[in-house]
Amino acid sequence: MADGILAGKVAVVTGAAQGIGLATAQAFATEGAAVGLLDLNEAKAAAAAEAITAAGGRAMAEACDVRDEGSVQAAIAAVAAEYGPVNVGMCNAATLTPTFAIAELSLEDWNQALSVNLTGVFLTSKYLIPQMLSAGGGSIIITASQMARVATPGRGPYCSTKGALLQLAKVIALEHATDNICANTLSPGGVATDRLAKQYGDLERAERDWGPAHPIGRLGQPGEIARAAVYLAGDDSSFMTGADLLIDGGYAAR
Numbered sequence: 001m002a003d004g005i006l007a008g009k010v011a012v013v014t015g016a017a018q019g020i021g022l023a024t025a026q027a028f029a030t031e032g033a034a035v036g037l038l039d040l041n042e043a044k045a046a047a048a049a050e051a052i053t054a055a056g057g058r059a060m061a062e063a064c065d066v067r068d069e070g071s072v073q074a075a076i077a078a079v080a081a082e083y084g085p086v087n088v089g090m091c092n093a094a095t096l097t098p099t100f101a102i103a104e105l106s107l108e109d110w111n112q113a114l115s116v117n118l119t120g121v122f123l124t125s126k127y128l129i130p131q132m133l134s135a136g137g138g139s140i141i142i143t144a145s146q147m148a149r150v151a152t153p154g155r156g157p158y159c160s161t162k163g164a165l166l167q168l169a170k171v172i173a174l175e176h177a178t179d180n181i182c183a184n185t186l187s188p189g190g191v192a193t194d195r196l197a198k199q200y201g202d203l204e205r206a207e208r209d210w211g212p213a214h215p216i217g218r219l220g221q222p223g224e225i226a227r228a229a230v231y232l233a234g235d236d237s238s239f240m241t242g243a244d245l246l247i248d249g250g251y252a253a254r
């Protein structure tokens with residue numbers, strides 16, 4: 001771990017209690033980063049941080065609601081107080097959105113998606129950037145989706161917020177191109193996580209119903225996305241900014 005490709009980095013991952021965020025926090029720690037796991041579910045994030053620490057990594061958990069500016073600011077400050085200025089940030093938390101056509105969608109569901117998926121990433125980035133300026137640089141990784149490019153009926157809030165994230169990353173990339181701060185989106189296709197289990201009833205059904213929509217013929221695994229996050233977090237991606245890294249089993253190629 002001490003000689004991993006992220007040795008010396010200080011990372012924050014939002015939505016780190018499970019799924020892609022958890023796999024990424026684990027991969028960052030395995031590669032030598034000190035990691036702050038931020039999540040609404042404090043108990044689950046704490047258990048994950050303890051498991052990383054028990055395996056020889058450096059990790060801490062902070063309760064965080066990415067919709068709440070004070071909560072985001074305090075959680076990022078707590079990680080910096082423990083490990084030093086944060087220079088890797090994965091803005092990954094997203095809410096579950098019900099499937100409704102636009103004409104049937106409530107304003108409440110629309111606003112909930114915007115507040116977590118989009119405003120949450122804005123707030124996390126807002127408080128990561130000063131950290132990275134004081135660290136002398138950094139990498140912001142925003143988890144978008146193949147749904148940022150490909151629309152699906154009934155998924156209006158999700159597709160809209162994920163599409164907006166591609167633009168948000170590009171703006172951050174341009175604003176900080178000469179500050180040694182990179183900002184990119186990472187866009188998974190369908191990945192076997194609790195999110196899909198909830199959406200489809202269980203993961204077997206998700207695999208059966210949605211796996212074949214991916215030309216590779218299956219859903220992705222969280223670890224397959226986490227490896228891409230490691231690439232974006234590390235120095236191997238130093239010439240990459242304002243880009244979208246699509247890891248979707250060919251979903252958006254059709």
Ligand SMILES: NC(=O)c1ccc[n+]([C@@H]2O[C@H](COP(=O)([O-])OP(=O)(O)OC[C@H]3O[C@@H](n4cnc5c(N)ncnc54)[C@H](O)[C@@H]3O)[C@@H](O)[C@H]2O)c1
Pocket residue numbers: 014015016017018019020021038039040041064065066067092093094095116120143144145146187188189190191192193194195196
């Ligand atoms: N799983 C997929 O098929 C898939 C596909 C494309 C993109 N993504 C994106 O990847 C990311 C992670 O997806 P996942 O499947 O691991 O999700 P998940 O639903 O399994 O986990 C999301 C995590 O975010 C946390 N969270 C929710 N609201 C929060 C808030 N307000 N503040 C802080 N934390 C909050 C949850 O507690 C949970 O731990 C999301 O941005 C999602 O949109 C997922």
